[in-house]
Amino acid sequence: MRTFLLLSSLSFALFVGIILISSRLPSPMPEQAVEGKLVWQKHNCISCHTLFGNGGYVGEDLTNITRKETPSQIVNYLIKPPVVPPNKYTHHPGLAIKDAQNLVHYLEFISTIPTLGWPPQKEKAGKES
Template sequence: MKLRTFILISISSFALFALTVKFSWALDYPMSEEAVAGKEVWQRYNCVSCHTLFGNGGYVGGDLTHITAERTPDYLIALFSNPPVLPPHQKETHTSLTEKEALAMIAYFEYVNTIPTLGWPPQPRELKGGDVR
């Protein structure tokens, strides 16, 4: 009896797992090949060590989740291709990207911008005067 119950629970669990995988296999927001290439550039240059996506990553360079909503593609191409010296790196700049890499990064950021974040990450509160909470 115990073995039969174990087998029944195991088969049911596996079936539930298989159905979950099947229905979640297709992403709601499929990535284009260009966006995948941009993600590879993001990973190759370890951008996450300084920059944040969806509130995860380094905090030195700021959150880039909605950068394409805030900046034009021409501005981003210029920034990625010929990066200025930015604080706190007074003597070094970001790695210069080729135009192809810059376009791929923009495609990746455009993809990231389409994902609903529902207000995440939360914006930091500004403390006023004697507010020490």
């Protein structure tokens, strides 16, 4: 039993240490991005969308959305949310403009985090520039 307890404690301590070292951000996170993270959490966006592939599968992964759409396009989408197909009447949840802007800052920051080549989705021609 002692060996089991010792092994468990040491493994857990080492694991926590490695996680702390591995969690370093590539650059400091701007204040607006932190605010945007709170907006993301408050509106439970994770239930329908994924970040880094983790979350709900109903909506598109948003890890690199700011590379495909401009900030103003995303803000407009969020403050005047369109109908989400296959629905005919139900709109995407909407946000106040300030919240939408902060959320875009958060998503912009997310896209700067290196994800080792994931997602493998091919970029569409003409959208990259």
